[in-house]
Each structure stands twice: as structure tokens, then as C-alpha cells.
Amino acid sequence: MTTDPFRAPTDAEIADAERKLGFKFPSAYVEFLKGGSNVANAVLEPAVILPGCSYLDIFEIAETAWGQMGVSKEWLPFIEDNSDYFLISQTGEVKHWSHNGSTSEKWPDFAAWYQQVCVERR
16 A cells, blocks of 8 residues: 655654654644645755655654764754754754754744745745
8 A cells, every 4th residue: 555655644643753753743843744744935845754755754864864964862853955954842943954063043933934934935
């Protein structure tokens, strides 16, 4: 049976991803996942928690970010672009991580990040 990795995940699939990653998703990120992870205006491709998505697989992205790029496991990479990441904390704060390391770009919550990066595209 083939599943669509781009469909909205179920609550059980989200809970399974949290368990596998050892990371409790903040409620705003869960809403983002259930809403289809739409960042089309921002020209970004969000990580996908469902199987079958190759380079957008959140588990592979997290493994690389945490294991090779020096990102703390307190931050979940939910978008990867040429070894740069957007990361979210369990409290919902978002920050940008460059392939050169931590940056000063951060947002107090997922809604502020979404507004600036995805809606306003700046």
C-alpha cells in the first residue's frame, strides 16, 4: 500500500513522529502539520513526517542537523535548505541556523515566523 507523504498527518502519526524524534511538537507546529504545512509563498519545502518523501524526510533532516551540523536536540529542524535550517523549540520559538552555525535570526513564536517568512517573504 502506498501512502501520500504530502497529506495531512493524523494525530497518531504525529504522536509517532514525536516519539521517534524524542521531541514534543509545540501546538502551533502540530497545527501547521495538520494544515498541510503550506509555505508555498515562501519558496520553502517543509520537512514531512510521513514516509516516502526522500529529501524532505524529517527524520533524516534531524539526524543530519543534530549529528553533523551541531544543532542542539532542543531544536527541531522543520525546514532544511542547502544545510541551512529553520528550527523550532518545544516552547514554539523559531530560529534560523546557517550551515556556518547559529545566527541571530529568531522569532518569538511560530506565528511570527510564519508571518514574516512565509506571508511577507522577508
